[in-house]
Amino acid sequence: MVDVIVLIKQMPDLEQVKIDSNTREPMIKNVPKTVEILSEHAVEEAVRLKEKYKGKVTAILLGNEQSSAIMKKAFAIGADEGIIIDGYEENNPANTARVLATKIKEIKHDLVILGNQSADSITGLIPGMLSALLNEPLLGNAGKIEVTGTTVKVTRILEEDNIEIESPMPSIVSISQEINEPRLPPVMQIMAAGRKPIKTEKIAPVISKAVTLVSNRAPRSERKKLVFEDMDKGIPEVVKVLKEGMK
Amino acid sequence: MNLVSVLVLAGILIAVFAFFYKLYEILWDAIKIPLKKPRMKLDLGRRIYILIRNVFLQGKLFKDPFAGIMHALMFWGFIVFGAYSIDFFYVTIFAHQLFSPGILSDIIFFTVNIFAGIVIADVIYAAVRRWGLKIKRYQGFNGFEAAFILVLIGLLMLTYFVMSVLDMQGLLAGYTFVVRSGAPHYLEPISYALASIIPKAPSSYVYYIFWSAFWIHALDFMVFLIYIPRSKHLHLFAAPFNVLFSTGTQARPLPIDFEKETRFGATDIRDFTWKDYFDFYSCTECGRCTDNCPANMTGKTLSPRDIIWDIRETVMAQGKEYRKNRDNPDEVFKTVIGDPILEKDLWSCTTCMACVEQCPVMIDHVPKIIDMRRSLVLNQGKAPKESLDLFRNIESYASPYAIDPSTRGDWAENLDVVNLSKNPDANYDVLYWVGCVASYDRRNQDIAKSVTKILKKAGVNFAILGSMEKCTGDPARRTGNEYLADMMIKQNVETFKEKKIHKVITACPHCFNSLKNEYKEYGVELEVYHHSEYINRLISDKKISVKALTSDSSEKYTYHDSCYLGRYNKIYDAPREIIGSFTENFEEMEKNKSKALCCGAGGGRLWMQETEGTMVSHKRIEMADKINASTVVTACPYCMTMLDDARKTTNREDKMNIQDLSEVIAKRLE
Numbered sequence A: 001m002v003d004v005i006v007l008i009k010q011m012p013d014l015e016q017v018k019i020d021s022n023t024r025e026p027m028i029k030n031v032p033k034t035v036e037i038l039s040e041h042a043v044e045e046a047v048r049l050k051e052k053y054k055g056k057v058t059a060i061l062l063g064n065e066q067s068s069a070i071m072k073k074a075f076a077i078g079a080d081e082g083i084i085i086d087g088y089e090e091n092n093p094a095n096t097a098r099v100l101a102t103k104i105k106e107i108k109h110d111l112v113i114l115g116n117q118s119a120d121s122i123t124g125l126i127p128g129m130l131s132a133l134l135n136e137p138l139l140g141n142a143g144k145i146e147v148t149g150t151t152v153k154v155t156r157i158l159e160e161d162n163i164e165i166e167s168p169m170p171s172i173v174s175i176s177q178e179i180n181e182p183r184l185p186p187v188m189q190i191m192a193a194g195r196k197p198i199k200t201e202k203i204a205p206v207i208s209k210a211v212t213l214v215s216n217r218a219p220r221s222e223r224k225k226l227v228f229e230d231m232d233k234g235i236p237e238v239v240k241v242l243k244e245g246m247k
Numbered sequence B: 001m002n003l004v005s006v007l008v009l010a011g012i013l014i015a016v017f018a019f020f021y022k023l024y025e026i027l028w029d030a031i032k033i034p035l036k037k038p039r040m041k042l043d044l045g046r047r048i049y050i051l052i053r054n055v056f057l058q059g060k061l062f063k064d065p066f067a068g069i070m071h072a073l074m075f076w077g078f079i080v081f082g083a084y085s086i087d088f089f090y091v092t093i094f095a096h097q098l099f100s101p102g103i104l105s106d107i108i109f110f111t112v113n114i115f116a117g118i119v120i121a122d123v124i125y126a127a128v129r130r131w132g133l134k135i136k137r138y139q140g141f142n143g144f145e146a147a148f149i150l151v152l153i154g155l156l157m158l159t160y161f162v163m164s165v166l167d168m169q170g171l172l173a174g175y176t177f178v179v180r181s182g183a184p185h186y187l188e189p190i191s192y193a194l195a196s197i198i199p200k201a202p203s204s205y206v207y208y209i210f211w212s213a214f215w216i217h218a219l220d221f222m223v224f225l226i227y228i229p230r231s232k233h234l235h236l237f238a239a240p241f242n243v244l245f246s247t248g249t250q251a252r253p254l255p256i257d258f259e260k261e262t263r264f265g266a267t268d269i270r271d272f273t274w275k276d277y278f279d280f281y282s283c284t285e286c287g288r289c290t291d292n293c294p295a296n297m298t299g300k301t302l303s304p305r306d307i308i309w310d311i312r313e314t315v316m317a318q319g320k321e322y323r324k325n326r327d328n329p330d331e332v333f334k335t336v337i338g339d340p341i342l343e344k345d346l347w348s349c350t351t352c353m354a355c356v357e358q359c360p361v362m363i364d365h366v367p368k369i370i371d372m373r374r375s376l377v378l379n380q381g382k383a384p385k386e387s388l389d390l391f392r393n394i395e396s397y398a399s400p401y402a403i404d405p406s407t408r409g410d411w412a413e414n415l416d417v418v419n420l421s422k423n424p425d426a427n428y429d430v431l432y433w434v435g436c437v438a439s440y441d442r443r444n445q446d447i448a449k450s451v452t453k454i455l456k457k458a459g460v461n462f463a464i465l466g467s468m469e470k471c472t473g474d475p476a477r478r479t480g481n482e483y484l485a486d487m488m489i490k491q492n493v494e495t496f497k498e499k500k501i502h503k504v505i506t507a508c509p510h511c512f513n514s515l516k517n518e519y520k521e522y523g524v525e526l527e528v529y530h531h532s533e534y535i536n537r538l539i540s541d542k543k544i545s546v547k548a549l550t551s552d553s554s555e556k557y558t559y560h561d562s563c564y565l566g567r568y569n570k571i572y573d574a575p576r577e578i579i580g581s582f583t584e585n586f587e588e589m590e591k592n593k594s595k596a597l598c599c600g601a602g603g604g605r606l607w608m609q610e611t612e613g614t615m616v617s618h619k620r621i622e623m624a625d626k627i628n629a630s631t632v633v634t635a636c637p638y639c640m641t642m643l644d645d646a647r648k649t650t651n652r653e654d655k656m657n658i659q660d661l662s663e664v665i666a667k668r669l670e
Ligand code: SF4
Pocket: B289, B292, B293, B294, B295, B296, B302, B303, B304, B348, B349, B350, B351, B352, B353, B354, B355, B356, B365, B366
């Protein structure tokens, strides 16, 4: 039996984020939220562990009422319980880790699984911070997870060789994308997921201002939008433009 | 009654019983096992028409002319021989003729005599085709069955001639208690001719010759009757009904009601309809389907014949078991996917409909293949990896591409096109449905731009939906993800209703087929035109005029039929007429119109890797090259993508161009 808590991050759909041409800041206000890519792999892995060793999968997501679609996806893949923590919308790793750790402490678990870094902010800080706050060992960048008794063994797949590490549970495992291919859930499960209740818990966290966001801007780039329709004439023209650009 | 009549009567009763008992069994299976209902409408006119065309006139068989003529003669021969046989056994049993002498009996006996000769020639020709010429589609299966049937038919005809020649020679007078005799010479001309060549047998031999012929003839007939429903010759009985029951919606999968249904797609033999069972029973193993299958032709193991035949064998075996063990259906009915039908074969299908088009007995392979894909996708979440990405994209971005949907109408920027998502209250007469590929794919955007140019030139007041347009659901549907397709269809239907859209033009045959034929089932009636029809009309109505190609031009055009335009919607002429409007430098490729070779992209295959065998698109490009075409005209963004790619990867860039119909016209507008 392995009880797993899996952490899901929601993020703005990066394909749909545009850059404001004046301020050069990303315009994320009305961009639809989607499940962060690695989080989906994390849910998949948690469910695979459940299928292999039995146990329960609890998914935790920082979000709000609109996040239920993302939680339903986790249910469809096979998560047993889902908790949406509503009331924290910042994107500051130290605070995020604190909010998560508070919740995780309340739930009995053997493993906490999460992505090693998120696809939008790419800080990679959360796993380490959680490890410190929860006082549980961190096995990072897992490409494979195995459990024997009360021990978890993780394989990190590197270019040249594989590294295996293990630790007693409970522990935290951050995963890399190669670990699995998220499944397409069967329709019956998708429909059942739609009917499953989601717990939403309101919180009002104490926010530390130790680190603050100074600016988030895209580098300035200018597109000339030149189109060369004619293949034969186009190539010399492109070469000319490139040469000029290099000067 | 004499001993002979009693024996023959007993034999016939046994054979007839065995025949009907088997029919009873297979009908029982077809009624009791399937859980799904076919789409059935009365449609009497169409049914009578296809019955006459495809059964009595053997219409679909002539797609393969030699085999077609052979089979048609065999078929007509059978009908008259059937009538003759009823009379034959009637005479044996009751000692007088059923058809008393007169016009009817004259016609029967005359035609039988002619056809018996033809059928013998046919049997020889069939044997030569199968074992002499070794025609590909007959190879590799059930040779014994084919040989056995040919021997039965051959012997039946030979023994008929033996008796009939004896009669012509006046030697049957002593046997009138079992056979008809004294037929006039003009009624049996072949026998009469033979009788005058073959010397009369000494009377002591006549006894042996006659009785051997008689008994071989009678027993042969009985064996045949018993054997028919237990072999591929079941089609003699099943095929006419299969044609009569055809749904008129061939190659179109049934929608799924996700609120009510619980079994999705086809996993085991319960997941078909009784009409599908008639499909299975009707298959003659002729191999025309597989012979024309683009996947099979390019070295993939997919064979539509084997799919049908494998399920048929499963129905026969599991049906038998179920008749014995009715309490545990879940034990009896095991999945057909994996064994005997390979998953990879299901994914190889391009849903091109060539198999359906060719099948002489109107078997509908495509929905069965899609239903088995549905079983994999909807029940087990199994699909090729690229298809999973396809599903994810359609779900998140309403198109097969991971591109921000708000940019869907961007291709039309600066072209002064009414975009309903930006200008919702604009007036327009027709909606131009662009489709995903022409909206996002760089090469295919040129199609959208050309269509725009033509419509503008003709003064058509049209609009596009811009970011309100979403994938029609076709790629998801054909890949088996009906859940996603259903979602997309419903969203689009909502838009059509809200915007009160009725008249639609599209340059994509896949969108065209969905909107025109499949959206009806979701509650919108649309008047949909493919751009080939529309542009052709603009030309013939003189709304646009097209510059003719100069007579000294060395350009040579050919046209590649899109499956979803051609076979699915029977639009073959409009595209050719459009090309004809500006040039006569046109030549057909091998395999055109209803026999056209697919480009390899349908059925969601545009978004899958083609790793088994060779590429379908390469085969098509080779056909275009064979006639030295300099421009291959297409009418579908999928075909454009595949053929343009094939042209490049096979190093034909310098000598060949792929152009959409809209592009060739837009360039020549005057
Ligand atoms: S639809 Fe086309 S690809 Fe599919 S089995 Fe039939 S012939 Fe082959």
